[in-house]
Structure formats: C-alpha cells, structure tokens
Amino acid sequence: MKSKITLYTLLALVLCNSACKKALDLKQQGVYTSDNYFRNEVDAVNAVSGIYSLLEEEDYIGHAETTFDVPSDDYWRSGDHGEDEAIENLTYDASNAAIRYPYKWRYEEINRSTNCIINIPKITAISADVKSRSMGEAYFLRAFGYWRLMVIHGDVPIITEDDYTKQLFNVPKSPIEDVRKQIESDLKQAVSLLPESYGPTDRGRVSKGTALGLLTKLYMYWEKFPEAIATGQQVISNSHYALAANYQDNFTRANENSTELLFSIQAVQNVVQNDFTVYYIPRPWGGYGFSQPLQGLADEFEANDSRKAATLLSVGDQIDIGDGKGLTTFTSDLSATGYVFRKYAVFNSASAGGGVDHTFAVPLMRSADTYLLVAEALIRTQGVGAGDALINQIRHRASPLLKPVAGAGMKELIHERRMELAGEGERHQDLMRWDKDKIVDIAAIYNLSVSKAPIDQSKNVIFIRPKNYYFPLPQVEIDKSKGVLIQNPNF
Structure with missing residues (x-):
C-alpha cells in the first residue's frame, strides 16, 4: 500500500528556521502541505496508505525490527551486519546502528498517523464509512509505532496532537505507564472505528480484530490479565479471524486472504521488494x-x-x-x-x-498468537488447566497426531508459543516478560554456549538484569535533544 504523493515534510519543517520563512510564504504550485492536502476521500485514503508504506522500510519492519529478537535462544544472527553481533550478545551500547535505524521510522509512523488524525475529520467530501475506517487505521498505526518504541526502549517521548500542531517535537520521555495508556487509548479508538473485515480491493488493511489483537498483547505485557482475556475472546469468538485450516497456509502466497492474518506486510511483485x-x-x-x-x-x-x-x-x-x-x-x-x-x-x-x-504477505500478527495469550492469562489467573481448550485448538490445528494437553501450566504454554510463533519476533520479548515475573530464568537460558552445527560456532549471551530488559535510546537522539532526553539507566 504505497502513497501516491510524498506528503510528509515534517522533519524539514521542524528544522527550517527563520531564514527560510520568506520562501515558505510564497505561493508555490504543486506543493502539498498538511494545510492544503486533505481535500477529499482520495486524499484521505492516500494519506493513510502513506503510513502503511513505512512497513516496507528496510530499516524498520522490513528488517531492522527483527534484529531485536536475535539474542533469543532460537536464532543465530548470521548475515554481514556487524552491529547485529552486539545485539545478539547483549554487548551493544547506545551508538549501535541497529538501535539507531528504526527509531526514526517509529516516530515517522506516529507523525504520519497524527497528521491524519488531526486533518481527516476536517474533510467533508468523504463517505462516513471511509472516514471512520481511515481514522481507525491511523489510530491503530500510531499505537503500533508507540508499541514498538515501548517494547524496545520502555520510557519514550509521547508526541501529542497539540505538540504536533505546534511543531514541538523535542520533548522529554514519558513513563512507560503513560506510554501504555497512550497505546490503550489509541487502540480503543481503533476498535470503535474499524470494520470487522474488508473486501478484496482493500485486502491488507487493519481491521477491528487487528486492534483487538494488539490490545490483548498490550494487556498481557501490562499484566492486566482479566482485560486480556475479555479482549482476546473477541478475536477468538469472531469467525472473521478464524485460524487457517492448516498451519502452513499462513506462509504461502495464498495467505493474503487468510482470516488468521490480523496484521501483515503487503508487497507487490516487481513494484515493492519485501x-x-x-x-x-x-x-x-x-x-x-x-x-x-x-x-x-x-x-x-x-x-x-x-x-x-x-x-x-x-x-x-x-x-x-x-x-x-x-x-x-x-x-x-x-x-x-x-x-x-x-x-x-x-x-x-x-x-x-x-x-x-x-x-x-508476511504475517506480523496472527490470531494464533491471541489464542495463546488468552490461554496464558487464563492459566495465570485461574490455574493449571484453565487454558487447555485454547492450547489444544492450536495443537490440533498443527497436527491431529499431537497429544492434547491436560492440566497445562506455564511450562506447556511456553513450549506452545515457541513452536507456534518460531521466527515471528516473539521469543526474546516473551522470555523477558516471563523473567520479570520469575516464571523463567532468562539468564540461565541465555548464558550458555550453543553449538551451531555443522559449523563450530558458539553463542554465549550474558543477560544482565535490569539493564537488558530494555535497549538504550539512540545516542544521536540524546545528543540532538540537547539535554531534553535522558538516557535509559545503565547506559
């Protein structure tokens, strides 16, 4: 979903000083700004498409965000990016390129989304359905940007609509609790505005189920287990988000139409490289x-x-x-x-x-993830066995030959998440949130030399609490803020 118009000149506007004021005052032809662009329904749809286009960025979801899972016991980093070795071994510092690359793109996603949230309501030449859908998409995509910031860095700056209007972007970090509340608010707005599903011409757009799925995940990281159960059940009980008939169906070309894909990266052959x-x-x-x-x-x-x-x-x-x-x-x-x-x-x-x-279509979030999050919340609130039915749905879909679980606790749940979501960017974050609650010992899991046959290489990751629960803010952003941004502890 690529924007047809390059609309977002936010960074240029922020950096522009009084020396360029006269040039900006001139009546330019064929130049769009936030003030003159949002005229009709087509403009609204294209502006929202411009937010989706960021998912293709190589230094964002296209690749860089996956780097933050390589410390886990599932991966060998491989590749030729030297910065990835420090991420894998948790020896990085705030100048690491892998930490720097995606940071700006998360905020670009937030900026583009906020631009739509401010300006789409002003459009009159637009159908009610498209306006509602477009606003819901913008709220979800802004929440997703903050979600990735929160999961990776913890406390981060929140840019409000008022800040955006005033072009005030150099603001201090907000506590993680406030970031969670911001994400929750945006996702609830998205749930109220988004449709349950789309026709083939709008395939790949986020739906009500997408927002509910991310909200369920937020509540699990927030340890609001009753809220996670109630929210996740709205995904599980809705046929629009049913599991694919076969596990492997999620990873074929035909998966574009899968009901299980709540959120995915869409691409077009010979147009957009995935x-x-x-x-x-x-x-x-x-x-x-x-x-x-x-x-x-x-x-x-x-x-x-x-x-x-x-x-x-x-x-x-x-x-x-x-x-x-x-x-x-x-x-x-x-x-x-x-x-x-x-x-x-x-x-x-x-x-x-x-x-x-x-x-x-590369899956970023599947219904199966939601099933297992709800199963976990049930186990952690009601005890062993409470998540059996949901775990067994996932296992039976994988293979009828798999023995059903009975009286499953966290050990079985952890195993099932690892198998179901392998390579989908969940393992490292899962282990860290379980370690915080003393369900697992992440240091013991990681502080082992792992032989990677057939080539004799080793992986010895030293996890230091609480330092490694979050990555530092990029040092370049600290420097640019001139004292406004404070680095995370231990960096």
Missing part, C-alpha cells in the same frame, strides 16, 4: 541469509508436530525455488546452523519468472 522475506532466504537463492534457526529450536518440536517442517528447512529437505530445475535440495553450505526459516522461503514458480515471491 525485505523482510529476503533477509531470511539463503544468499544463493536470492536472499541475504540472516537470522538462522538454532539446533535447540529444531529439537524442541515434538515428533508428530507438522509445524517443524512448515517452519524449518533442514539439510536434505527439498524445495522449488523457481529456477526451472524442479526441486532443489537444501545443503549444509546454505546455513551456518543447518537450518533456515522455511515459513519465509516463498518463491515464484518458474513460469512466473522465478525468484523470491514479493506478493507473499
């Missing part, structure tokens, strides 16, 4: 070969769990990479660990030109 997918695919197959699965993840799958074959390519497995040669064998030289994530290795057929499939 960097997210490319980063997971081996270099000889047209990818970059990053984020390779570890043996420990492969070993965690149960014998009859079909999710293993859908999630991982192992040495000896075969796949059609669209080169016209039929099935290609995955060999040990294609990965330092002996595995890659099959769920992102999606290719065009030879008749369609071969190569990486950029039409594949």
